[in-house]
Amino acid sequence: MADSQRLSDMLVTVNPTNGEEIDRYPYMSDSEFDTTIQKCHEAFLNWRHEAPKERAEIIKKIGEGLKARKTELAQLMTKEMGKLVNQGEAELDLCIGICDWTAQNGPKELNNEEREIPNGGRGIITYSPIGVIYGIQPWNFPAYQVVRYAIANLMAGNGVLLKHAESVTGSGLMLEEIFRDAGLPENLFSVLRITHDQSDKVIAHKLVRGVTLTGSPSAGEIIAKKAGEQLKKTVLELGSNDAYIVLEDADLENAVKQCVTGRIFNNGETCVAAKRFIVVDAIYDQFRDAFVKAMKDIKLGDPMKNESDLGPMAREDLRDDLHDQVRKSVENGAQIACGGEKPTQRGWWYPATVLEDVKPGQPAYDDELFGPVAALIRAKDADDAMRIANDSRFGLGGGIFSENRDRAIELAEKYFDTGMVFINGFGLAQPNMPFGGVKNSGYGREHGGFGMKEFVNAKAINVMG
Template identity: 40%
Template sequence: MSNKTLTATNPANDNVLNEYATLSKDDLARKLDQTRESYPAYSQLPLEERARRLNVLADLIDEHKEEMATLIAREMGKPYQQGLSETQISSSITRFYADNLDELMDPEPRDVEGAESAMIVKDPMGAVLGVMPWNYPLYQVVRFAAPNLAGGNVCLLKHASNVPGCAELITQLFHKAGFEEGVFTWLPIGAEMVESIINDPIVCGVTLTGSEEAGRKVAQQAGAALKPSVLELGGIDPLIVLDDAEIERAVDLAIAGRFDNTGQSCAASKRLIVDKSLAKDFTARLIEKVKQMRMDDPLVEGIDIGPMSRKDLRDDLHDQVQRAIKAGAKLECGGEIPDRAGAWYPPTVLSNVTQGNPAFSEELFGPVASVVIAENEDHAIQLANDCPYGLGSTVVSKDLERGERVARQLEAGMSFVNRPTTPFAQLPFGGVKGSGYGREQSEYGFGAFMNIRTVYVAKH
């Protein structure tokens, strides 16, 4: 066995929860051999059997939702009720692929000159490696695994090192549903082993959710191996409040979009771009509501904010806030590290954030809202698009046609009107620019690692 370990630490109090041995190179080789042996039979499994197992998995996720939500809270600090919500979206995604598998796999006929028949079919290609983050320990895994298992690929999971207990429980549920070792395989390893896995012949592609730096590295490794990749990276998503918006609703949407999961979401509403006619009232009401938010142990009922996932990330966030203030932003509330054990950071509001400020141009991955004032609608769009990322976006307006028109001008992979960026199984999830490429969920996620193959039969 390897002498290295993955350590799970409770970010609410710094207590070590458990340690998990990592795989040695020989262990990893055996896992990959087992994957190689399992793939041919699984790829030929009838669609109805794959769908049945996915439905069993969805049922198991629902049955173990309390256990999963508790473990997520203990390992990365997500408030318990939000963890339950994560299990719900995870089971719904799993059922989406089970319920729609026949349609997703149906050959698509094409009318082509000289053909007796011509069609497009989808074939599995091998093992997909998922390099997954800690902030949505279950949802992120399901998002990559469910469509690939539905399509006949097998899955290898390299989960974040600080949520090994979640990875273990997730794996148990997949195995219990019938996706046995070799079909769904957790690889407790460090990042240094990822490249060797990508280079293994059984691996047909890699999907990563994480930082831009990690994405560039994995994309380079996958490209060198001539294998496709899907990357979901960072975001500094805008929430635009137009001049006709109802302030109370806009504030509620901003709080939901910014502070869910203690602000630790790539698709969180990080820049609140507010028309100048509403900015004073919006900011005052936002501050009032943020000051009322409850920050406590994630297993305490009714809280709004838990600890951040790690102290080093908390300290990085605080440094960004301090730099933003030095650059001209105004600290309205929060912004001070509490004197207590754990990775705590209070919900924080920065106003007077302008272009060039760190709070405008850097991703603040935690409970910090940045208020930006727009002169008018066109200026709001310009501010929203002045960003190296393009993941999600939100527009708040009473006029739905206007909201849609503005939303369609935003440089993002996802645009929502009167709702924060929200994952739905039926809709593709992904970004543009520095937020990555490729899509997950929906039929687009289903085809990401399938061989989209032409079958042409000529007339006699």
């Protein structure tokens, strides 16, 4: 009982390759997190008056700090959640790119705008920071999920709090250290080591002005309700079951390569991953044979070694939930083309898996498969493929493979009901392009200047004479 009580007072990180404990971190008391919020607010009161150009210089240095400690942080992320270490390094390259783009473009994105108003008056629109922004972030991209919202809000002049997933607590604390070492004012970016009940108190705290969450739709519903009860704005980036459409005129070799990458990248644990593969009847069999062969060739292995294609899933419960989704899909008519068996070795491994005959009523069609399981769906033609793609409660990303780029762009622009579409490739995020979804995939946008204006006061100053 004593050991159980001691563990309940600690955040515990565990290596998913072998199930062994990495470290423990004490939870904050209510008074400790209240003090942290107070100090973040006090730091904000000064930071908001720093010129955007001065903020940009520190954000640039944060990127330099991430670059200097890239190997160290990538290895820690791999130990904590199992991603391939080279993909962890690529994640940090994206984070560095976000810092660089924000530092270069942030000041002009936040410039005042002037407009004429009736009777010869002068209108000024200014983007004023609002205060402390609270971020609740998941484990699958331990650095990127944080950098995505934190850098935009720091650029805007806000203070930032982070509740990271328990399993990547060490990564969150290293980011806090990197931000501080780059010259960011003390307490302006702070990690909260808190429980879910304490998190509710943070949302309700009078000094917290906005809440952003990356997580599941069910978590989004809870957080949006709690923040809405406090009349606080939210940005939600939730799950998805992104559809990648392969049309008759697609480059088949490229489509297979990109679709395999899109399904197994980050061990398949990516909100904007390719998950449903909708292939028109004319080339279905060709695509299916090549895709299944490529997925069979994926090598499970030590994520610290470059020859591995796929590491373990982040937690045992996540692996078991995924296997249960596969089992239920098969019970409802899906067929396993490859994979689908839970390994018996230590750690939380799952093989690259392809399900065929996927139809409504199966988890593989209706829900998000957050792991290396692909749902293969046959469509009659392009119109049918788009219908199936949009037959989802989610709408984060999606893809189209076609050699007719103009047609693909038209389909993406006019018919694909998602926040992002990738044509003839698989992608995650670009620092200069908006990131976010529709429907049950959430609302709000990050990157490309959009994130800087989610939590600001677009203030109208009317000069009448």
